[in-house]
């Protein structure tokens with residue numbers, strides 16, 4: 741049964757913790773679909789959607805992924821682990837055409853489509869740091885998924901503790917893929933971790949220019 745008691749976004753943001761341990765109960769497909777769709781709704785530069793996700797749910801799959809993730813137990817304990825990747829070659833391999841096709845279907849002006857067809861390959865082929873570009877896009881989708889999971893009553897754990905080449909091998913990823921982060925989803929088992937606190941706005945937010953404190 742999918743969970744029908746959704747949290748508000750404010751509750752989800754406030755209550756979310758990086759979950760230390762999961763109970764391993766399976767996640768219903770309807771919930772998983774809603775979580776994935778939340779990610780796919782995220783914005784991306786030029787709407788190029790260079791993200792790709794591998795959902796790992798089987799016991800064997802999670803065990804192998806754990807082996808590529810510094811043996812972190814929660815990779816195996818989670819109901820599902822979403823491996824968030826960016827594809828550096830998506831735009832060369834049909835994504836640009838698909839983005840334009842979808843856009844045109846929804847009323848994209850023809851002059852925009854024409855200039856996008858030139859500008860996007862030019863921008864991406866000459867990008868000084870494509871991995872940074874991919875990471876930026878993928879983490880937006882990742883965050884939407886994480887928050888949707890929390891809204892649906894799941895607990896989550898974002899993870900960067902994995903070995904790129906090992907994950908690539910376990911999941912049979914193409915060379916153009918960069919693994920950006922892992923999102924473990926499930927239900928907390930045992931005690932939650934302490935809340936580590938957050939820096940005060942005085943340290944992290946400026947009003948209009950660097951160094952000027954914001955008063956709200």
Ligand SMILES: Cc1cc2nc3c(=O)[nH]c(=O)nc-3n(C[C@H](O)[C@H](O)[C@H](O)COP(=O)(O)O)c2cc1C
Pocket residue numbers: 756757758759812898899900901902921933934935936
């Ligand atoms: C991108 C990212 C990668 C992380 N990687 C790991 C990880 O590999 N293992 C782990 O135990 N926690 C990991 N964390 C969890 C952080 O340690 C945690 O979010 C932080 O301490 C704040 O705690 P909170 O999320 O419970 O508020 C990661 C968090 C983020 C955002």
